Amino acid sequence: MDPKRELTSVDLAALVTELNRYEGAKVDKAYLYGDDLLRFRMRDFDRGRVELILEVGDTKRAHVADPEHVPDAPGRPPNFAMMLRNRLSGADFAGVEQFEFDRILVFEFERDDENTRIVVELFGQGNVAVLDETGEVVQSLETVRLKSRTVAPGSQYEFPSSRLDPLTVGYEAFVRNMDDSDTDVVRTLATQLNLGGLYAEEVCTRAGVEKTTAIAEAGETEYRALHDALDDLRTRLRSGEFDPRIYTDDDGAVVDATPFPLKEHEREGLDSEAYDSFNDALDAYFYRLEVEEESEAEEPTSTRPDFEAEIEKKKRIIDQQEGAIEGFEEQAETERRRAELLYANYDLVDEVLSTVREAREEGVPWDEIRETLDAGAEQGIPAAEAVVDVDGSEGTVTIELDDTEVEVDVDDGVEKNADRLYTEAKRVEEKKEGALAAIENTREELEAVKKRRDEWEAEDEDDEGETEGEGEADDEFADRDWLSMESIPIRSSEEWYERFRWFHTSDGFLVIGGRNADQNEEIVTKYLNKHDLFFHTQAHGGPVTIVKATGPSEPSEEVEFPESTKEEAAQFAVSYSSTWKEGRYAGEAYMVTPDQVSKTPESGEYIEKGSFVIRGDRTYFRDVAAEVAVGVQCEGQTRVLGGPPSAIEERVATSIRVQPGRYAQNDAAKMLYREFKERFADQSFLRKVASPDKIQEFLPPGGSEIVED
Structure with missing residues (x-):
């Protein structure tokens, strides 16, 4: 019996009763893992820390989790998580309800400034939509545009069409619906x-x-008995008095979690374990399911050090450090903008400060000052309208300038307040420099772990020698029909270049490109050697693209690059540039040698981070197609690959071509994942190796769509 991966409507009806017991808990922070698992960390007065888990991918669930079962916080939070934090930090959990009898939960959060509803769709492809107080979609994990309904930012959220609720249907309506069928009772x-x-x-x-009884043969006796059984089910669910169970098979593997014992599972001979609450049962069930699946995929244990775990730990630290750096940059920019706004609105700010300062010198209480400013705002006085808060305990006033709130000290003038903000921006930037040094140290530690791993593996090969039959095994792998295999072995290792955009050309040369200005800068200053090739596009906002002649730790050697490698590098540069984002199907790229690339601008000019000066003649590649292939590699390493079709399609078990289109990057990644799911028999392998977030790494920024065969 396959384990349950999705909660039923009955499960949700029971779960809602228990989740509402956490009403009043305060939200601390929201996290997004991949593109389908949300975690809300909350605080409850009676229970302490509360971890709410919502998952809408291949597994669809909602429950409060034991903190020991919660995954580590991811690195840099994506935009969706940041939006949730901005809207929900400090908000009260006001309750949850099930929409009709559908597999939809609606969570309510309340805060003084704004209320938020989160609609969790636990059916079909799954989705989470965040709604404002008017029911308008602020953001959703997946955009839905169907004839029947739309779920998209800026639109009013539309629930699916109403369905019959078996828990509220009266006997007469029950009979009519049963009689409308031409099949059996069950x-x-x-x-x-x-x-x-x-x-x-x-x-x-x-x-x-008897469940196979044909409707034509069922009469009032059967209908009364069935309706009474439904009544009993309704009473159990609404009372909240459950007797939860986890069911396991003969091997002890979990197969289901239910709010009360099921006679059907008893008939199947499944063992059951009782739990105090249905929520506890769900948490234990999904945690055990995940552990069981991971243990199935693990290789036999050995005395080999767990290099992969150490590497993953270092990578998580780097992610966290990069997230901190990004936060420092945003904070410094915010403080500078506030200072500039004070100067840009000098007269208005000075009027506010002078008015409040004079009132204080005359002994006017802060409460009266606040009331006077409120009255002035009602009269339309600009300086009073700009004041959004008065804090007598701190001696500050908060002013809104161009949709930005700026807190100023009443005892200081405009210049001194601005200087304080500039000083804060400088302090934050100094913290950023420290973080940059720390991240460089962590990267060195990561490389050291990888080196130890490689040395260990090299020693193993030396000890074992080359045994007869190894080449035959490789040939056997090469001939396999990977798509129909029930169990594909996972073989992976992390390479230094995988944090950049990358691919290997059809001739075997490594090509790397920057994902942002920082990486563009790093690639040129750290990885561009004199025998490499440098590519870029005429369009602004493209990745620095380098064809490597040799690896970073190898001596630089001059090589003859084939034309096919150059053409693929040019297509890579075009496809991941703004050409794609603008929806154009072709663009232009150029190639130069490393000695033509410089960071030194002409006199009087300025170069932005990630930009470079190119001097001398360029070799142009014109009318280059903006098109990439994304595929799943099964031979050798098992992973997602993406890049120019001619370089990717021969290396993977199956691939899909994409071109600029109308589907957002995360939506396109899910479309490709669903297509791959149709092709692979081993769904567990696909989830681990080619999840939507891994696919998304190889999609160009901007909209995409699948190229039809």
């Missing part, structure tokens, strides 16, 4: 009454009605 309950397969069978068993 399938009618599952579909017409929306119970789903498991609970349709359970209702039949509890009612004593």
Whole structure:
């Protein structure tokens, strides 16, 4: 029996009762893992730390988790997580309800300045939509545009069409819906009454009605018994008095978690374990399911040090450090902008400060000053309208300037307040410099771990020698039909270049490109050697692209690059540039040698971070197609690959071509993932090796769509 991966409507009806017991808990922070798992860290007065987990991918679940079962915080938070933090930090959890009898939960959060609803769709492809107080979508994990409904930022959220609720249907309506069917009793309950397969069978068993009875042969006796069983189910769910169970098979593997014992599972001979609450049962069930699947995929243990775990730890630290650096940059920029706004609105700010200062010198209480300013705002006085807060305990006033709030000290003038903000920006930038030094140290430690791993593996090879038959095994792997295999072995290792954009040309040369200005700068200053090739596009905002002649630790050697390698590097540069983002299907790239690339501008000119001066003649590649292929590699390393089609398609078990289009990057990644799911028999392998977030790394920024064959 396959383990349950999605909560049923009955599960959600039971879960809502228990989740509402956490009403009043305060939200601390929100996290997004990949593109389908949300975690809300909250604080409850009675229970302490509360971890709410919402997952809408291949596994669809919602429950409060034991802190020991919560994954480590990811590195740099994506935009969706940052939006949630801005809207929900300090908000109160006001409750959750199930939409009708559908697999949809609606969470309510309240805060003084704004309320937020989060709609969690636990059906189909799964989705999470964040709504403002008017029901408008602020942001959603996935954009939905169907004839029947739309879920997209800026639009009013639309629930799916209403379905019959079997827990509220009266007897007469129940009979009419049953009689409308032309199949048997159990399938009618599952579909017409929306119970789903498991609970349709359970209702039949509890009612004593043979589930294969044809509707044409069912009469009032059967209908009364079935409706009474539904009544009993409704009473159990609404009372909140559950008797939760986790069911396991003969091997002890988990297969289901239910709010009360099921006769159907007892008939199947499944073992059961009782839990105090359904929420606890769900948490334990999904945690055990994840542990069991991970242990199945693990290689046999050995005395070999766990280099991969250490490497992953260093990478997590780097992610966190990069996130901190990005935060420092944003904070410094915010403080500088506030200082500039004070000068840009000098007269208005000076009027506010002078008015409040004079009132204080005359002994006017802060409360009266606040009331006077409120009255002035109602009269339309600009200086009073700009004041959004008065804090007598700190002696400060907060002024809104161009949609930005700036806190100023009443005892200081405009210049002194601005200087204080500039000083704060400088202090934050100094913290950034320290973080940059720390991240460089961590990267060196990461390289040292990788070197130790490589040395260990080299020693193993020396000890074992080259045994007869190894080449035959490689040939056997090469001939396999990877798509139909039920279990594909996972073989992976992290390479130094994988944090950049990268691919290997069809001739075997490594090509790397920057994901942002910082990486563009790093690639040129640290990895561009004299025998490499440098590519860039005529369009602004493209990655620095380098074809490597040799590895970074190898002596630089002059090589003859084939034309095919140059053409693929040019296509890579075009495809990952603003050409794609602008929806154009072709662009232009140029090639130069490293000695033509410089950071020294002409006199009187300025070069932005990640930009360079190119001197001398350029070799142009015109009308280059903006198109990439994304595929799953199974031979050798198992991973996602992406880049020019001619370089990728021969290296992977299967691939999909994409071109500029209308689907956002994360939506396009999910579309490709769903297509790969149709092709691979081993779904567990695909989830671990080619999840949507791994696919997204190889998609160009901007909209995309699949190239039809």
